[in-house]
Amino acid sequence: MDRTEKLVQALREAGLRLTPQRLAIVRLLATTDQHPTAQMIYEQLRPDYPSLSLATVYNTLETLVDLGVVNVLGSAGDDAVHYDADTDPHVNLACISCHRVIDLPSQYVHALEQEVATTSGYRLLGARVVYYGLCPDCQREAARQPAGGRRHRRRRRRRGEHHQTQSGSEE
Amino acid sequence: MDRTEKLVQALREAGLRLTPQRLAIVRLLATTDQHPTAQMIYEQLRPDYPSLSLATVYNTLETLVDLGVVNVLGSAGDDAVHYDADTDPHVNLACISCHRVIDLPSQYVHALEQEVATTSGYRLLGARVVYYGLCPDCQREAARQPAGGRRHRRRRRRRGEHHQTQSGSEE
DNA sequence: CTCTAAACTTGGAATGATTATAAACTAGAG
DNA sequence: CTCTAGTTTATAATCATTCCAAGTTTAGAG
Ligand SMILES: [Mn+2]
Ligand SMILES: [Mn+2]
Ligand SMILES: [Zn+2]
Ligand SMILES: [Zn+2]
Numbered sequence: 382m383d384r385t386e387k388l389v390q391a392l393r394e395a396g397l398r399l400t401p402q403r404l405a406i407v408r409l410l411a412t413t414d415q416h417p418t419a420q421m422i423y424e425q426l427r428p429d430y431p432s433l434s435l436a437t438v439y440n441t442l443e444t445l446v447d448l449g450v451v452n453v454l455g456s457a458g459d460d461a462v463h464y465d466a467d468t469d470p471h472v473n474l475a476c477i478s479c480h481r482v483i484d485l486p487s488q489y490v491h492a493l494e495q496e497v498a499t500t501s502g503y504r505l506l507g508a509r510v511v512y513y514g515l516c517p518d519c520q521r522e523a524a525r526q527p528a529g530g531r532r533h534r535r536r537r538r539r540r541g542e543h544h545q546t547q548s549g550s551e552e
Numbered sequence: 553m554d555r556t557e558k559l560v561q562a563l564r565e566a567g568l569r570l571t572p573q574r575l576a577i578v579r580l581l582a583t584t585d586q587h588p589t590a591q592m593i594y595e596q597l598r599p600d601y602p603s604l605s606l607a608t609v610y611n612t613l614e615t616l617v618d619l620g621v622v623n624v625l626g627s628a629g630d631d632a633v634h635y636d637a638d639t640d641p642h643v644n645l646a647c648i649s650c651h652r653v654i655d656l657p658s659q660y661v662h663a664l665e666q667e668v669a670t671t672s673g674y675r676l677l678g679a680r681v682v683y684y685g686l687c688p689d690c691q692r693e694a695a696r697q698p699a700g701g702r703r704h705r706r707r708r709r710r711r712g713e714h715h716q717t718q719s720g721s722e723e
Numbered sequence: 724c725t726c727t728a729a730a731c732t733t734g735g736a737a738t739g740a741t742t743a744t745a746a747a748c749t750a751g752a753g
Numbered sequence: 754c755t756c757t758a759g760t761t762t763a764t765a766a767t768c769a770t771t772c773c774a775a776g777t778t779t780a781g782a783g
Contacts, residue, residue: 569760
């Protein structure tokens with residue numbers, strides 16, 4: 382609930398309006414640990430905000446990123462940008478197979494960010510500390526399937542593909 | 553010249569063919585400090601390889617990324633993915649105004665990467681350590697232009713936009 | 724409250740980076 | 754030199770993201 386307040390505060394201080402859509406997006410972003418994409422946010426809010434537009438999600442994300450309260454992590458193997466409302470220094474781990482992104486506590490990122498802030502000469506707006514590879518689950522998965530020598534050419538995932546295999550009762 | 557060899561070696565060991573196109577792309581990637589996008593590579597090689605196709609650039613980049621010898625840094629404010637053939641632990645600084653990406657030496661990234669490798673449980677394929685913001689030049693630039701309160705809505709950059717203002721004799 | 728200008732939202736169209744395809748080429752093993 | 758699986762390439766297709774023109778809503782002045 383504190384992170385939500387931080388984003389709301391940022392909007393207020395920037396003199397921007399606090400619309401229900403923005404509030405909903407902010408709340409979702411601030412409370413999830415999912416590092417969602419615009420599409421994910423859109424789908425998760427649609428039930429409660431039937432009129433919500435994807436364009437608004439993108440607009441709001443851009444606004445929050447410009448305000449420096451949301452970081453742009455980039456793609457996780459899917460072709461969509463993932464966002465992170467947790468701007469405290471931390472490491473993100475992206476699985477290029479299941480496209481999930483999780484956080485990893487680290488004792489060095491703080492020093493790293495500090496170092497960058499003081500030595501770069503840049504006016505920093507955001508961080509993108511992501512290591513990508515295969516998560517434990519997907520490694521096992523890969524071990525099962527002898528990984529048919531298919532090199533090259535990847536299939537593009539369809540628009541509405543959901544992730545979530547946690548132990549899921551999806552679909 | 554050593555980095556070039558590393559990429560070439562990776563292709564060889566994977567049993568992939570060493571075509572002139574791949575070699576050219578590899579050489580460019582291995583020797584530049586530019587963190588180029590596919591388009592940039594394409595444009596820089598076209599003079600010497602008139603028949604080169606953008607598709608080949610993308611294909612080769614994917615191959616190199618899959619081999620783990622090239623990292624995907626993501627966008628720098630432009631809407632194109634930047635690549636980095638330097639896979640040694642280091643920090644990248646992206647300017648979201650001039651879209652340039654430079655390296656920053658750091659004494660902590662090594663420990664960080666080490667930490668991630670040993671504690672994550674992930675099979676790591678690549679790193680994306682990027683801090684984004686405004687480079688010193690663009691900060692000055694911004695100071696000059698009172699930064700007209702234009703919030704929201706960004707203009708999309710056109711396909712052939714070149715960067716390079718180093719002290720350039722462009723155009 | 725009421726009113727209103729400015730800020731937002733929205734559906735739908737447009738854009739353009741990246742991918743897919745199919746046909747023509749060639750690296751390189753034998 | 755031969756032969757073919759791996760590559761390249763031109764071109765079409767895809768689809769995440771951005772743009773646009775209207776229709777709404779917010780928040781502050783009166
Ligand atoms: Mn995170
Ligand atoms: Mn770099
Ligand atoms: Zn996974
Ligand atoms: Zn700059």
